[in-house]
Amino acid sequence: MLELDGGLEFDAAQAEGLFFPALPPRAAVCLIEARDEKAEPFLIRTQNLQRRLQRLLGPLDPASKRLNLSEFARGIRYRLTNSAFEQALTYYQQAKQLFPKRYRELMRLRPAAVLKVNLRNAYPRCYVTRRIPVDEAGLPTGGTYYGPFASRRSAQAFAERILDLFKVRRCQIKIRRDPMFPGCLYSEMKMCLAPCFAGCTKEEYDVEVRRLVQFLDTSGGSLRSAMEEERERASEQSDFERAAAWHKKVEKLDEILRGRPELTRRIQDLDAVILQPAAEEQTMGVYRVRGGRLAEPFFLRFAEIASQPRSAEQIVREHFEAVSGATEGDLGEHLWLVARWYYSNPREGEIFFREKDWPYRKILRACSRLLAPKASPAETKPTPGPAQPPEGAP
Numbered sequence: 001m002l003e004l005d006g007g008l009e010f011d012a013a014q015a016e017g018l019f020f021p022a023l024p025p026r027a028a029v030c031l032i033e034a035r036d037e038k039a040e041p042f043l044i045r046t047q048n049l050q051r052r053l054q055r056l057l058g059p060l061d062p063a064s065k066r067l068n069l070s071e072f073a074r075g076i077r078y079r080l081t082n083s084a085f086e087q088a089l090t091y092y093q094q095a096k097q098l099f100p101k102r103y104r105e106l107m108r109l110r111p112a113a114v115l116k117v118n119l120r121n122a123y124p125r126c127y128v129t130r131r132i133p134v135d136e137a138g139l140p141t142g143g144t145y146y147g148p149f150a151s152r153r154s155a156q157a158f159a160e161r162i163l164d165l166f167k168v169r170r171c172q173i174k175i176r177r178d179p180m181f182p183g184c185l186y187s188e189m190k191m192c193l194a195p196c197f198a199g200c201t202k203e204e205y206d207v208e209v210r211r212l213v214q215f216l217d218t219s220g221g222s223l224r225s226a227m228e229e230e231r232e233r234a235s236e237q238s239d240f241e242r243a244a245a246w247h248k249k250v251e252k253l254d255e256i257l258r259g260r261p262e263l264t265r266r267i268q269d270l271d272a273v274i275l276q277p278a279a280e281e282q283t284m285g286v287y288r289v290r291g292g293r294l295a296e297p298f299f300l301r302f303a304e305i306a307s308q309p310r311s312a313e314q315i316v317r318e319h320f321e322a323v324s325g326a327t328e329g330d331l332g333e334h335l336w337l338v339a340r341w342y343y344s345n346p347r348e349g350e351i352f353f354r355e356k357d358w359p360y361r362k363i364l365r366a367c368s369r370l371l372a373p374k375a376s377p378a379e380t381k382p383t384p385g386p387a388q389p390p391e392g393a394p
Helices: 012-022 049-057 084-098 103-107 152-163 202-215 221-236 240-260 313-324 331-343 362-371
Strands: 006-009 027-035 043-046 074-078 113-118 125-129 143-149 272-277 283-290 298-301 350-351
Touching: 012 049, 012 272, 027 049, 027 084, 043 084, 049 074, 084 103, 084 272, 084 283, 084 331, 103 152, 103 362, 113 152, 125 152, 143 152, 143 202, 143 331, 152 240, 202 221, 221 240, 272 362, 283 313, 283 362, 313 362, 350 362
Parallel strands: none
Antiparallel strands: 006 074, 027 043, 027 074, 113 125, 113 143, 272 283, 272 350, 283 298
């Protein structure tokens, strides 16, 4: 847990001379503790701790309606943050611990949108949901889940595009297999196997659902491989018209997959690391995502590493290998934190995904980039000089 590791006692009589000058003018999460032990503390996040507390704890102005906590506050505890992600995670953890009944309201927290194939239904369909039930081990249950997406609208748009590639139902009705049922537009267009009026057997529908689940599990790789095999088979048989048709299908699939955010994948396979510069100098915050949940972060202090016999890569390897077992926390809430950062614009920090192994060299190069001193506007502004003649001028 990201602790509030800084603190000061508050005395209104000495605030101007001692309290406010001791506050760093930096981004932070701050807890204002109450004088009354029965009163709830006040939790805030700010981009400038000194300025914000001067407004909240400064001298009371009777003519102003601005909130003033100078008579309420006994002291403060705070944590300096150097990124929006670290600040959001710190605020979330502290709010959940202090206000377990209303932290979602404080955070305006809404679980991330994902796609679900409900395998408990006799005739499963793919749809957008924000609820992911888990079993005793903390793993998603009741179907397969794919995401997270930036919004419900983007998830629905992606679902519509991939469902054009499969003949799985999109309706929400209860399937009774009634031959007298009129069906729908998708069955008329041959875009659904139409189990509603017994247009297929249960086994045929299950095969189509397995193709869809495999497509989501492999992020489209299974369908692309099958299409490429059909295209090659047609070419070998000199059936160039059929090969061209399969080639167009491959191009259509590639177009759909190009619109897929890299973050979206089967939730259990969402294994990544997020890098964020920490408030401490020459320190990188490493936030591991395991199965969609955030593990406890660790901080890579390069100033200390310089004096150690182990390399930075070896330290990162040992930490990743030591992390084992299930990661605790609410899956939907952790996905919201990750998706909220990933889809933000501009996005601070970098993310790397684990495929077969971790890209350790890329991770360390990213640390160097993120910790490199930023050039000031005066340094980046070109120096004035004589105008250069256009190329080719005499």
